[in-house]
Amino acid sequence: AAGVIQSPRHLIKEKRETATLKCYPIPRHDTVYWYQQGPGQDPQFLISFYEKMQSDKGSIPDRFSAQQFSDYHSELNMSSLELGDSALYFCASRDRVNTEAFFGQGTRLTVV
Amino acid sequence: DQQVKQNSPSLSVQEGRISILNCDYTNSMFDYFLWYKKYPAEGPTFLISISSIKDKNEDGRFTVFLNKSAKHLSLHIVPSQPGDSAVYFCAASASGGGSQGNLIFGKGTKLSVKP
Numbered sequence: 001a002a003g004v005i006q007s008p009r010h011l012i013k014e015k016r017e018t019a020t021l022k023c024y025p026i027p028r029h030d031t032v033y034w035y036q037q038g039p040g041q042d043p044q045f046l047i048s049f050y051e052k053m054q055s056d057k058g059s060i061p062d063r064f065s066a067q068q069f070s071d072y073h074s075e076l077n078m079s080s081l082e083l084g085d086s087a088l089y090f091c092a093s094r095d096r097v098n099t100e101a102f103f104g105q106g107t108r109l110t111v112v
Numbered sequence: 113d114q115q116v117k118q119n120s121p122s123l124s125v126q127e128g129r130i131s132i133l134n135c136d137y138t139n140s141m142f143d144y145f146l147w148y149k150k151y152p153a154e155g156p157t158f159l160i161s162i163s164s165i166k167d168k169n170e171d172g173r174f175t176v177f178l179n180k181s182a183k184h185l186s187l188h189i190v191p192s193q194p195g196d197s198a199v200y201f202c203a204a205s206a207s208g209g210g211s212q213g214n215l216i217f218g219k220g221t222k223l224s225v226k227p
Contacts, residue, residue: 004155033214042201042219043156056214090155092215099144099163099205101215103155 002026004093004104012110013081021076021107025093031055032074033101034066035090043090049074081111115139116204118218125225131189133221135202138183142204146215147176147187150199159200160187192225199223 005024013019025032031050035043036059045058049068060066063081068074078085088108092101117136125131135145143164148156162169162176162185169176175188189196202218 006155035217043217045214045216048214058214088153092155099207100146100158100161102158103148105155106153108153 004091004102006089006091006104006107008107009105010108010110012112014112015081015083017081017111019078019081019109021078021089021091021109023074023076023091023093023104025072025074025091026095026102029093029095029102030072031094031101032068032072033092033094034060034074034076035092037088037090037106038084039087046076078109083111085109086111114218115142116202116216116218118200118202118221120221121219122222122224125192125223127194127225127227128191131187131192131196131223131225133187133189133200133202133223135185135187135218136183137185137204139204139206139216140183141206142216143207144205145176145178145185146203146205147174148201148203148217149196150201150220156201189223192223194225194227197223197225 007022033048034046037043046060048056052068066076088106090106092103094101146161147159150156178185199220201220203215
């Protein structure tokens with residue numbers, strides 16, 4: 001069965017650079033969530049989209065933005081990267097009928 | 113303030129015995145609860161869930177119990193196997209109308225099952 005696909009799996013950027021993380025949800029899932037997990041921390045909700053509209057916003061810095069496209073894939077854009085942005089970034093998708101959210105394998109972002 | 117709390121950061125159990133992982137929540141609007149299992153550097157894997165209209169849900173070796181009055185849920189794994197060793201996250205969401213409530217996670221409990 002198709003799962004949530006995230007790309008890239010690993011990304012190394014320098015301070016003040018920009019990064020774009022991509023998430024391809026499970027087919028027919030219309031809701032996408034982004035989470036950030038720092039070392040030794042629990043996943044922190046960043047932002048979510050439902051039917052291509054932002055549905056909820058968590059602890060997402062102003063330097064980050066995200067959107068969901070017509071094919072339901074989502075991109076998380078991160079600018080002016082800081083060392084503290086180094087983390088695992090997970091995307092999850094969910095459909096309107098089922099309520100389990102399924103996660104991708106994550107993107108490990110390292111800012112040096 | 114943590115809305116979902118897993119107060120035990122770690123748990124060690126002997127193979128074949130029962131593992132009990134606990135989770136408490138504070139938001140009475142939560143109506144759907146999930147357990148995820150996570151290995152290092154991998155995404156969380158959905159394990160089992162329970163709706164607030166139930167007090168128990170069972171799937172093979174995994175059973176989740178929900179006590180709404182105490183705002184407490186627990187995950188029982190019987191019998192525990194070494195392959196169950198992972199970090200277990202409790203998550204909760206609040207649905208309402210047409211919205212899809214985001215998942216709020218606890219800090220996780222690291223389960224170690226010893227052979």
